[in-house]
Amino acid sequence: MNPFAYHRARDEQDATATAADDGTSFVAGATNLVDLMKLGVKTPGRLVDITRIEGLDRIERTDDGGLRIGTLVTNSDLAADPVVRRDYPVLSRAILAGASGQLRNKATTGGNLLQHPRCPYFQDLAMPCNMREPGSGCAAQGGPMRLHAILGTSAACIAAHPGDMGVAMGVLDAAVETARPGQEGRSLSLEELYRLPGERPDIRTVLEPGEMIRAVVLPPPPGGTHVYRKVRDRASYAFALVSTAVVLRLEDGYIQAGRIALGGVAPRPWRNPHAEEAMTGEPPSEALFDRVANILLAEAVDRSALGRDGAPGFKIDLARRTIRAALWQAVERSEGGAGKTAGEAA
Amino acid sequence: MQTPLKTTLSINGTRHEIEGDARLTLLDALRDHLGLTGSKKGCDHGQCGACTVLLNGRRVNSCLTLLCMHDGDEVTTIEGLGTPDTPSDLQRAFVDRDGMQCGYCTPGQICSATAMIEEIRQGWPSHASEGLEGEVAPTPAEIAERMSGNLCRCGCYPNIVDAIADVIAEEGP
Numbered sequence: 001m002n003p004f005a006y007h008r009a010r011d012e013q014d015a016t017a018t019a020a021d022d023g024t025s026f027v028a029g030a031t032n033l034v035d036l037m038k039l040g041v042k043t044p045g046r047l048v049d050i051t052r053i054e055g056l057d058r059i060e061r062t063d064d065g066g067l068r069i070g071t072l073v074t075n076s077d078l079a080a081d082p083v084v085r086r087d088y089p090v091l092s093r094a095i096l097a098g099a100s101g102q103l104r105n106k107a108t109t110g111g112n113l114l115q116h117p118r119c120p121y122f123q124d125l126a127m128p129c130n131m132r133e134p135g136s137g138c139a140a141q142g143g144p145m146r147l148h149a150i151l152g153t154s155a156a157c158i159a160a161h162p163g164d165m166g167v168a169m170g171v172l173d174a175a176v177e178t179a180r181p182g183q184e185g186r187s188l189s190l191e192e193l194y195r196l197p198g199e200r201p202d203i204r205t206v207l208e209p210g211e212m213i214r215a216v217v218l219p220p221p222p223g224g225t226h227v228y229r230k231v232r233d234r235a236s237y238a239f240a241l242v243s244t245a246v247v248l249r250l251e252d253g254y255i256q257a258g259r260i261a262l263g264g265v266a267p268r269p270w271r272n273p274h275a276e277e278a279m280t281g282e283p284p285s286e287a288l289f290d291r292v293a294n295i296l297l298a299e300a301v302d303r304s305a306l307g308r309d310g311a312p313g314f315k316i317d318l319a320r321r322t323i324r325a326a327l328w329q330a331v332e333r334s335e336g337g338a339g340k341t342a343g344e345a346a
Numbered sequence: 347m348q349t350p351l352k353t354t355l356s357i358n359g360t361r362h363e364i365e366g367d368a369r370l371t372l373l374d375a376l377r378d379h380l381g382l383t384g385s386k387k388g389c390d391h392g393q394c395g396a397c398t399v400l401l402n403g404r405r406v407n408s409c410l411t412l413l414c415m416h417d418g419d420e421v422t423t424i425e426g427l428g429t430p431d432t433p434s435d436l437q438r439a440f441v442d443r444d445g446m447q448c449g450y451c452t453p454g455q456i457c458s459a460t461a462m463i464e465e466i467r468q469g470w471p472s473h474a475s476e477g478l479e480g481e482v483a484p485t486p487a488e489i490a491e492r493m494s495g496n497l498c499r500c501g502c503y504p505n506i507v508d509a510i511a512d513v514i515a516e517e518g519p
Contacts, residue, residue: 031410101462102495236473
């Protein structure tokens with residue numbers, strides 16, 4: 001690990017002002033950052049520890065009936081929170097589908113959103129990687145990959161957002177609330193927060209130097225049936241090959257409102273309003289869910305390749321099947337749990 | 347070289363002041379500065395769980411924990427859970443059930459299971475839980491899911507699950 005200076009921030013103003021300097025990183029749960037520092041992938045000259053700042057570890061009701069989740073709330077506390085379990089079950093499920101008990105105890109809400117992709121080439125200093133070293137190339141393309149993106153990629157980068165929590169935050173229309181040095185903070189949707197890689201995959205978000213996530217705000221509970229379906233290489237403690245967060249409201253055999261977000265397939269939690277509109281007012285059917293999958297995956301390109309013949313990878317097909325399975329799971333649970341108003345079996 | 351930092355924290359009930367570089371992890375502080383070599387360095391990347399300790403009562407990977415961030419905190423290691431003469435219930439159960447071969451992962455397994463049982467008592471759900479609310483039934487599937495952050499390369503998982511199930515059954519919910 002490279003040597004670094006350590007600064008324990010007193011308050012948000014101190015944190016954002018100190019972190020505005022070049023080569024400075026915020027640190028909270030430290031699980032991803034310390035790992036990358038050990039690998040030499042991240043070499044900050046200074047860490048600004050925000051864990052002692054008062055008031056950032058709370059989950060509070062907002063005036064409109066939503067939820068404000070402080071950036072320091074740990075994944076464990078968020079997944080176990082009674083209100084989240086009852087009103088936003090897709091969020092609990094997504095968090096519990098990720099990492100291990102040990103990591104969830106340290107990992108924080110803001111840090112989870114900002115975690116780095118687990119592309120093996122990003123983590124390997126011997127390999128070219130445009131995210132780590134702009135202009136050096138991308139070793140991930142054209143070979144066998146599993147944790148790569150198929151949507152929102154560019155010729156420069158196919159790294160996927162690796163998180164589960166963010167996919168549920170995405171389907172719940174979460175907004176990130178920030179603090180900035182010397183000016184008011186701002187509110188960003190996840191689509192505004194994450195940049196697509198384009199020519200500069202090293203710039204992953206629109207956050208400015210010193211800008212800190214202070215909270216994530218959820219709108220009032222959406223009701224309906226919540227499903228988080230994750231496909232991975234082992235049954236527990238593995239990143240998603242594909243994941244799907246679904247919130248579906250089914251009444252009298254018709255979909256009143258359907259939302260779907262994909263994980264493990266794009267540089268950010270992925271939604272497409274056209275796919276969701278296509279569901280509105282329709283009865284569930286194979287044809288409908290095929291159409292939803294087709295809309296979501298219309299632009300999908302798999303830049304990995306299996307074997308030397310260059311045959312395309314598995315991911316587009318897996319995503320299609322996962323989308324259909326998650327939607328049917330939501331329909332079956334909706335029908336099985338008639339009478340309730342919200343939750344997993346609503 | 348950066349100026350050494352002083353961190354004061356409680357380890358197994360004893361106050362320690364440790365001076366070290368900002369890069370010092372909790373795991374290296376325990377092993378190299380205090381000689382508490384029960385916590386093991388397996389992968390050093392948070393993947394194997396051999397370094398698991400309790401930090402303010404919760405299980406964490408000490409290899410990914412920077413010591414300087416934990417001034418004033420309380421740490422419990424395997425050495426603080428029991429001794430050969432007075433083992434904890436889980437330590438005894440791991441022996442009774444033969445929950446190890448080489449033993450390298452065992453301190454991490456036991457620290458992890460100690461906190462995991464408390465998580466079940468608190469009603470925390472897991473990925474394996476049927477529902478998110480209500481009491482947790484400590485089935486083998488629940489125990490396996492909750493212990494997935496601790497790898498055992500000898501493959502003693504069935505006996506590890508049995509040992510943990512024994513303790514949960516003895517102590518009740």
